[in-house]
Amino acid sequence: MNNVTIQTIIQRAVADFGFRQVVLYDFENINNHIQEEEKLDTEIIEAIKGILISEMQQLPIPVEPDQHEEISKTIYNKLNLK
Amino acid sequence: MANKLLENKIAVVTGGATGIGKEIVRELAENDATVILADRNVPLGEKEAQEFQAKKLDVTFMQLDISKIDEVKDFFDSINKKYSRLDILVNNAGIKINAGKVTETSEFEWNLTLGTNLTGTFLCCKYGIPLMEKDGGSVINFSSGSGIKGSYNSVAYGVTKAGIIHLTKTASLEFATQNIRINCIVPGLIDTQQSRGSTGSKELFEKWEKGIPMKRAGRPEEIAPMVAFLCSDQASYITGSLFEINGGSLAQ
Numbered sequence: 001m002n003n004v005t006i007q008t009i010i011q012r013a014v015a016d017f018g019f020r021q022v023v024l025y026d027f028e029n030i031n032n033h034i035q036e037e038e039k040l041d042t043e044i045i046e047a048i049k050g051i052l053i054s055e056m057q058q059l060p061i062p063v064e065p066d067q068h069e070e071i072s073k074t075i076y077n078k079l080n081l082k
Numbered sequence: 083m084a085n086k087l088l089e090n091k092i093a094v095v096t097g098g099a100t101g102i103g104k105e106i107v108r109e110l111a112e113n114d115a116t117v118i119l120a121d122r123n124v125p126l127g128e129k130e131a132q133e134f135q136a137k138k139l140d141v142t143f144m145q146l147d148i149s150k151i152d153e154v155k156d157f158f159d160s161i162n163k164k165y166s167r168l169d170i171l172v173n174n175a176g177i178k179i180n181a182g183k184v185t186e187t188s189e190f191e192w193n194l195t196l197g198t199n200l201t202g203t204f205l206c207c208k209y210g211i212p213l214m215e216k217d218g219g220s221v222i223n224f225s226s227g228s229g230i231k232g233s234y235n236s237v238a239y240g241v242t243k244a245g246i247i248h249l250t251k252t253a254s255l256e257f258a259t260q261n262i263r264i265n266c267i268v269p270g271l272i273d274t275q276q277s278r279g280s281t282g283s284k285e286l287f288e289k290w291e292k293g294i295p296m297k298r299a300g301r302p303e304e305i306a307p308m309v310a311f312l313c314s315d316q317a318s319y320i321t322g323s324l325f326e327i328n329g330g331s332l333a334q
Contacts (some may be wrong), residue, residue, distance in 0.1 A: 017279020018178040022194055025122045026147065033190050061279040 097175030148202030218261030254322030270328025295330030
């Protein structure tokens with residue numbers, strides 16, 4: 001499965017605190033965006049939401065640039081999307 | 083001891099759970115206003131309101147996402163039912179997304195930013211100002227230095243902040259004779275979680291600070307007293323005005 005949109009959302013939310021706030025407190029918009037691009041099942045989206053929000057809440061503010069890639073990859077892997 | 087500038091005033095502060103908004107909630111409440119702390123972050127909003135209450139300040143939390151029209155309508159309906167009026171509206175809530183250059187900004191990020199910052203502020207004015215029409219009131223909108231001069235990587239944010247200046251000026255004309263004063267704060271770099279997070283690195287934040295004539299970021303408590311003053315009767319002849327608070331940044 002090609003999850004470019006989800007990967008992009010994670011990268012943006014890790015790098016940018018403003019975007020992270022949208023993931024944390026306005027997931028409806030993020031959900032609509034993912035659905036438009038990737039057509040995932042509701043159950044998968046719900047699972048993604050739970051993991052994403054939990055991970056985002058634990059990130060430092062800001063995440064320093066040299067950590068963006070590693071942290072983004074770690075979060076994406078936790079979603080366990082195949 | 084704080085001067086009691088705002089006795090018997092009913093105030094709403096959007097984005098009141100963190101940063102500048104939280105400090106404004108404190109300042110208005112310490113000046114004896116009854117403050118509704120409005121925020122979309124429910125756990126944090128409730129926690130902050132409880133902490134204010136523990137200090138005997140009259141602060142109540144209400145959930146509000148300013149980008150959702152039905153929520154905004156319901157919110158001001160509730161204020162009207164409970165208080166029958168609104169004296170002070172501080173439109174502080176907003177987001178900043180660093181989306182890259184104009185050509186790199188996605189429609190998704192553009193719409194998110196405009197929907198929250200500009201449409202959200204508009205909606206709060208649209209549904210909040212009618213509650214002031216009987217007795218007058220004060221609206222404080224929040225712009226930014228980015229709304230006056232260009233800045234890199236956040237065109238949508240700058241456009242919303244420029245739009246908020248126009249919204250302020252137009253609304254101030256429309257309601258001047260009804261004693262509803264509408265002004266705009268234009269903060270520069272303020273040391274909050276939001277601005278440190280948006281800057282993206284400690285090093286860059288410090289670099290930006292060095293570019294400010296006063297060589298430091300402002301603090302939320304250097305914004306809040308101006309808001310309290312503008313909302314008070316001492317500012318009775320001030321409307322349609324911008325107040326730059328930025329350590330001299332826009333003087334350069």
